Amino acid sequence: MFRICREKTCRAFSVCARLTNHCGRCVTKCPFHALDEGTYGYKIYIGGRWGKKVAEGKALSKIFTSEQEVIETVEKAILFFRDEGITGERFADTIARLGFDYVEDKLLNGKLDKEAVMKKTVIGGATC
16 A cells, blocks of 8 residues: 555555545555545645745635636635735735635635726735
């Protein structure tokens, strides 16, 4: 089993789903077919950051089943950041300030007026 799981978390198949890093390598290898049924797609993580202040990204609760959905959500995240971010603030800090649940709700359920957001005057950008 360790040849399948690079993270070496999958020692007993009953704990696979709880311990893995969602890489998907074990999905087709499980001898018990515990992972055969489900939704295949993409997970989007937001708020991760490297650098002086590291932040671990958190997954949105939805599984995206098409590349188009992923592209639309990423575009929505960029527009959201432009609209609600503060000059000089990183996206991880915006999420921390507003709360993950609020940001996730806006990305999955909210409507953003692209034209209005793009007309907004924004000064500056990310600072390191």
